[in-house]
Amino acid sequence: MFRIGELANRHGINTDTLRFYEKHGLLQPSARQDNGYRAYNQADDQRLAFILRAKSVGFSLGEIAELLSIEVDKANRVCSDVKELVDEKLVKVSEKIAELERFRQSLQILSDGCCGGPHSAEHCTILQALESFEPDDMQPSYSK
């Protein structure tokens, strides 16, 4: 049995984070001590490890909640349930990468065109581009 500080410490996180996860339904301590302190057991520790691993591969807390709900009901769930979540996330991450890649390319083009020296900004190609390019000539940001 660990108290909140011990558990937080073992995982290198803040006690506030643990209370935050609790409030959002991700991790309830399995018991309370007589004095009201949260009491976490081995299973809680493993659940937290699961949460942190899922975070480390990019899942949001909301997505982790879905993953956990499958995990605790494994026996009645199938691979496709799990893989679907992973693949949906893969799509979201890939789309975000694609958007950032467009930004990167546009910024690189902007950067490459500018001398970067003590040249007056009145003729700076970066400012000129931002002043007059047509939106279609630049990669538009996608709106969700």
Next chain:
Amino acid sequence: MFRIGELANRHGINTDTLRFYEKHGLLQPSARQDNGYRAYNQADDQRLAFILRAKSVGFSLGEIAELLSIEVDKANRVCSDVKELVDEKLVKVSEKIAELERFRQSLQILSDGCCGGPHSAEHCTILQALESFEPDDMQPSYSK
């Protein structure tokens, strides 16, 4: 001279967004009509276009404010001032891409290891990985 609705319409944005930009110092209407309505002129229209183009290459509103402060004082600024902002952003965007690429790779490995079929989730390699692998060791269940 345009009223707020017209300007918003011409640029495909919301009037609230225009008021928001104003409150945050990005775009002040050059005048007010007698009835108190905001009156935007051609220069305001161009400044808005600048803002939207900068947004489309990934700049945040705070960064756009910096860009604008250089733009309006072009004569006393130099290329390096401008390029510096672009290059800093390029670094930030590249870092974010790198992080997302790591997520993508981990997710891909997770996805590849799972059959995705009607197989019981009790033996799902994705759940097993999240339950027990160290984040750095995330590997497919089979080796290629």
Next chain:
DNA sequence: CTTGACCTTGGAGTAGACTCTAAGCTTTAT
């Protein structure tokens, strides 16, 4: 017995970029 570390709670603050609401005035169309 007091100090200090650790725990409790509810609630507020942060960042970013809007988006919406309420209450009310102005203009346009019927």
Next chain:
DNA sequence: ATAAAGCTTAGAGTCTACTCCAAGGTCAAG
């Protein structure tokens, strides 16, 4: 004349993932 559309303001709400704060209870050490 009246209703719809558009404008005004200040301020609140949204989303994500914490992080911090205040006021106070608990516990081991000196």
